[in-house]
Amino acid sequence: MTETDVSKSSSSPQTGSLLVIEAIAEMVNVEPYELHPPLYDVIDPEILDRLVRLDGDPDNTVASLSFTYSGVEVVVQSDGYISVDS
Numbered sequence: 001m002t003e004t005d006v007s008k009s010s011s012s013p014q015t016g017s018l019l020v021i022e023a024i025a026e027m028v029n030v031e032p033y034e035l036h037p038p039l040y041d042v043i044d045p046e047i048l049d050r051l052v053r054l055d056g057d058p059d060n061t062v063a064s065l066s067f068t069y070s071g072v073e074v075v076v077q078s079d080g081y082i083s084v085d086s
Contacts, residue, residue, distance in 0.1 A: 001010060001064050003023075006050050008060040011075055013016045014077050015044075015045075015048070015049040015050055015052070016045075016048035016049045016050070016052030016076060017039060019048075019052065019080075019082060020039065020048055020074060020076060021035065023074070023084045024069055024072055024074065024084055025060035026084075027072060027084040027086060028065060028070075028072065028086075029076055035070075036070075037070070039069065042067065042068075042070075043067050043069075045066075047065070048065070048076060050076075051063060051076055051077075051078050052078060052080055053079070053080070060079075062077050062078050062079045063077070063078045064076065064078070065077075066076045071086065072084055072085070072086050073085045073086075
């Protein structure tokens with residue numbers, strides 16, 4: 001299992017969809033551009049971008065979203081936590 005807490009590990013702001021793509025690519029050991037099918041064929045990347053807030057505000061309620069991408073279970077939380085499990 002690969003887990004990434006982007007609220008703590010991200011040194012530069014990135015969109016939620018890019019963070020998810022990077023986490024999935026790391027899990028399946030490929031470059032992000034090699035992922036097939038494209039993430040947008042499975043889930044709307046804008047939903048991930050809106051979900052993941054990198055503002056670090058602890059007063060916000062944490063929402064989560066889970067989906068399956070090519071046999072990989074992905075959980076994304078609004079606080080930046082991403083879990084990828086095969």
